[in-house]
Amino acid sequence: MSQEQDVQRLTDTMAKFTAYIGKHLPTDVEAKLKELREKETKPLAKAVFMSMAENQEAAARLDRPSCQDTGMIQYFITAGAKFPLLGELEEILREATLEATRKAPLRHNTVETFDEKNTGTNTGTRSPWLDWEIVPGDDGATIDVYMAGGGCTLPGAATVLMPGQGYEGVADFVFDVISSRGVNACPPLLVGVGVSTAAETAARLSKKALMRPVDSHAHHPNAAKMEDLLEEGLNELGIGPQGLSGTASVMGVNIESSARHPSTIGVAVSTGCWAHRRGRIRINADLSYEIVSHQGAVL
Ligand code: SF4
Known part of the structure; x- marks a missing residue:
């Protein structure tokens, strides 16, 4: 595969994963909400927990974001210094955000500060926000996607x-x-x-x-x-x-x-928040991947 094809492949994976995060809570959060729902004794609080569960079920069934506020997209990257697309990753994640915004779809939240104009793409100056940690010797990358709601x-x-x-x-x-x-x-x-x-x-x-x-x-x-x-x-x-x-x-x-x-x-x-939309994906050097945060997830 050419590097161009590799870039396209990883962009597709990250776009699909980013869109997926908007619609499905991670396994640990789902399990905790279930635990709190079962423990809750106050009727109103229990009813709210039930409606949260119904909301999540409907989001998955209808293939729609689970909250209207799909947030500002942030990526927390722990990348090996030998990851083959290290230099391309910033552009890949920007493209992935554009693609996820179109396909999910994600609400347009990115407003250019001082211009006070919504870019309409969920991308802008330093947006998506990238946080980097470089690991010497490693040739893979672990990326946490986070939707920072208002x-x-x-x-x-x-x-x-x-x-x-x-x-x-x-x-x-x-x-x-x-x-x-x-x-x-x-x-x-x-x-x-x-x-x-x-x-x-x-x-x-x-x-x-x-x-x-x-x-x-x-x-x-x-x-x-x-x-x-x-x-x-x-x-x-x-x-x-x-x-x-x-x-x-x-x-x-x-x-x-x-x-x-x-x-x-x-x-x-x-x-x-209760709809804590974050997801972790491990990308290997050959661009195969493993979704760490969502059990049984298929992109
Ligand atoms: S705090 Fe979370 S659940 Fe509430 S509106 Fe914002 S993103 Fe949605």
């Missing part, structure tokens, strides 16, 4: 705490964000928390935390413990599905961290 993006916040505020300060910040603005993001939420030096490093980590499966834990045992404590505490707020009160406020809390400057604690929160 509501689920709205609560996002970052700050830098004084060192004396400690981990209690981190917990306070998370509670402030979720209790004041979490309801905008169609709960139950997946809460991503980044802890790092600065606002921007914490913010990036908080978003990457949303790419981790629900019910997964951070590597560090103290971070894992904090995830459990935050989840328990946030559920005690009783926000419930769609903010109408209920047993669960969140699907879970995922924390990602980095080493940091001793004088600062950067902390950020990103939120994913």
Whole structure:
């Protein structure tokens, strides 16, 4: 195959996968929603969970996006330095976004900042948004596709705490964000928390935390413990599905961290909504692929 044919092949795969993500929730999110639905005892909250399940079933049956807001498309790329189409990947993902927008179809959400004009294509300046990590020696690529809806993006916040505020300060910040603005993001939420030096490093980590499966834990045992404590505490707020009160406020809390400057604690929160549309695909060097996030998915 020529390189041109390879580019076309990967563009097709990524366009189909991007469109698929808009219509099907990942296996871990579906399982968590089922668990919360079965555990819920309040009739109104239970009814909301039931209508979420019916919505998902209808989206799959009718081959339509599961929420009107198909979001801004973001790709989180972990690419091997030896991946054969590394240099072409940016253009491939741009084309894939255009194609998915036409074929799914996806709502046109991309507005050029300062022009205040919708491009009508879901592409624009730095859109789709690409986040890169390069892995030396690897010849494949793992790509997370994320649809950043308006509501689920709205609560996002970052700050830098004084060192004396400690981990209690981190917990306070998370509670402030979720209790004041979490309801905008169609709960139950997946809460991503980044802890790092600065606002921007914490913010990036908080978003990457949303790419981790629900019910997964951070590597560090103290971070894992904090995830459990935050989840328990946030559920005690009783926000419930769609903010109408209920047993669960969140699907879970995922924390990602980095080493940091001793004088600062950067902390950020990103939120994913109940319709947390993200998907992970592993592309091999020969461009065969495996869909990691959605069991039994066929493109
Ligand atoms: S928060 Fe999620 S479910 Fe709610 S409108 Fe936005 S994308 Fe849709």
